[in-house]
Amino acid sequence: MASHMTRRTALGSAVALGFAASSLGLTGKADAQAKTDMPAKANAQPPTVFTLPPLPYAFDALQPHIDAKTMELHHGKHHQAFINNLNTAAAEYPGLLNKPIQDILKDLASLPEAVRMLARNNLGGHANHSMYWQIMGKPGTKPDSEISAIIERDFGGLEKLQTAFNTAAAKVFGSGWAFVTVSSDGKLAIEARPNQDSPLMDGKRVLFGNDVWEHAYYLNYQNRRPDYLKSWWNVLNWDKVSERYKQAKAGTLVI
Numbered sequence: 001m002a003s004h005m006t007r008r009t010a011l012g013s014a015v016a017l018g019f020a021a022s023s024l025g026l027t028g029k030a031d032a033q034a035k036t037d038m039p040a041k042a043n044a045q046p047p048t049v050f051t052l053p054p055l056p057y058a059f060d061a062l063q064p065h066i067d068a069k070t071m072e073l074h075h076g077k078h079h080q081a082f083i084n085n086l087n088t089a090a091a092e093y094p095g096l097l098n099k100p101i102q103d104i105l106k107d108l109a110s111l112p113e114a115v116r117m118l119a120r121n122n123l124g125g126h127a128n129h130s131m132y133w134q135i136m137g138k139p140g141t142k143p144d145s146e147i148s149a150i151i152e153r154d155f156g157g158l159e160k161l162q163t164a165f166n167t168a169a170a171k172v173f174g175s176g177w178a179f180v181t182v183s184s185d186g187k188l189a190i191e192a193r194p195n196q197d198s199p200l201m202d203g204k205r206v207l208f209g210n211d212v213w214e215h216a217y218y219l220n221y222q223n224r225r226p227d228y229l230k231s232w233w234n235v236l237n238w239d240k241v242s243e244r245y246k247q248a249k250a251g252t253l254v255i
């Protein structure tokens with residue numbers, strides 16, 4: 001069973017990740033009640049309210065590699081749909097989703113069957129996309145010396161990492177993701193997952209990942225997924241990757 005973290009702990013972790021607390025959907029009605037010191041009803045938990053994390057750059061910031069329309073739809077429609085589904089579920093099953101995302105995802109089996117697949121798809125989608133927006137940004141960043149050395153150690157260099165990562169991402173049948181995971185001692189590995197699954201579901205941590213659902217690239221690249229994969233490296237925000245790597249080693253990386 002996942003240990004139940006207090007709301008205070010959960011928010012602390014969210015802030016450590018670099019997200020505004022609201023970006024992880026852990027604010028809203030429940031927090032508003034806490035701030036006003038209103039007594040909660042006995043044996044009643046307010047539903048968790050999930051919110052869409054704001055995109056940390058403009059829709060057109062990743063052009064020409066990812067077009068503005070794709071970003072607008074991807075963030076505002078696709079990610080928002082996960083949020084809407086989660087809020088419906090949170091209201092229907094009060095208390096079940098009122099835990100840190102990473103704790104729920106690593107222990108999906110403990111959820112009632114009625115909500116298990118819903119949480120797997122929508123909470124997985126929320127976590128994956130929240131990570132995805134954060135690790136992209138204005139083109140032009142480079143791996144710093146620490147990350148370069150780690151990539152050299154674990155993959156034999158950046159080009160080899162990119163080739164292996166793109167190969168794994170190209171092989172995803174249908175919809176899914178490719179990730180670089182980071183262990184608590186800083187070792188990197190490549191994993192591909194179907195649908196909205198995430199290494200978080202095995203208690204692992206994600207350094208960065210790429211969305212290979214068609215909605216992530218189809219307007220610009222159509223069936224040319226390999227072209228999207230190749231171009232995507234131009235918008236990977238290596239400064240954010242470095243930040244996440246340090247957080248992973250410190251044990252403060254949340255999702």
Ligand SMILES: [Fe+2]
Pocket residue numbers: 074078129211213215216
């Ligand atoms: Fe997506």
